[in-house]
Amino acid sequence: MPSWRNVCERPPDRLLNALRAARKNGAYIVGLCLGVHVLAEAGLLNGRNATTHWEYASQMAANFPAINVHPDVLYVEDDGVMTSAGTAAGLDACLQIVRQRLGSARASQAARRLVIPPHRDGGQAQFIKQSLPLTAGGHRLTLLIESVRKRLHEGHDLDSLAAQARMSRRSFTRQFKALTGSTVLHWLLTERIHLAQRLLEETDQAIEGVAELAGFGSAEMLRFHFRKILRTTPAGWRRSFRGHPLSEEIKVSPDS
Secondary structure: OOOOOOOOOOOOHHHHHHHHHHHHOOOOEEEOOOHHHHHHHOOOOOOOEEOOOHHHHHHHHHHOOOOEEOOOOOEEEOOOEEEEOOHHHHHHHHHHHHHHHHOHHHHHHHHHHHOOOOOOOOOHHHOOOOOOOOOHHHHHHHHHHHHHHOOOOOOOOHHHHHHHOOOOHHHHHHHHHHHHOOOHHHHHHHHHHHHHHHHHHHOOOOHHHHHHHOOOOOHHHHHHHHHHHHOOOHHHHHHHHOOOOOOOOOOOOOOO
16 A cells, blocks of 8 residues: 555545455555555554554554554564555665565665665654754764774674763763664664675675674574564575675566
């Protein structure tokens, strides 16, 4: 569902029944922006985690109490049902689907064609009306983030990064959340997962080497996070996505 014209208007039964039947037959269901409202009306989000545009998140939570609404993320996937926030977040969600099915290299290629980042940090908190002054501290924080991306193999934590940014722990936590929409530890884990994906797809590094270069410390820890977040193993990811040439056109079959 790419969108919906009015969240106060109930979609027609014909549409709702078609969505229910598709899900019952095993279809992967995606709701983009206000299209999430249609999935909610169809009952496909009951008992699931979901998101929608932040302006309508509280209304959805009130209208559909059986849905666990997350208003501060760009997209959420819960057991074969993907929901996204605003229009731009819909692109993020679709790139995630490409990443899951074809690998991060293919997702990066698609992002280059769309002239958008292959992965955006944080969530909707960045776009909700709030004031984030352009301070010297904010500039230091931006430089630090770019620096850490190049040093993910090092042992970073909240205290060490706050010290590098020359901020107190409390101030650093607040400004990092305002800038990225994410906590420090979640951001670090996400960056390390993405680096590990690229290394598995594009290099011959052993699993132990990938774990070290991506900052997981051990192959066991890398496997743990891959199972928890990606529902596969590092070796399984490599088997699935190794060797897709970037020069090829991205093609997804109608059944995908």
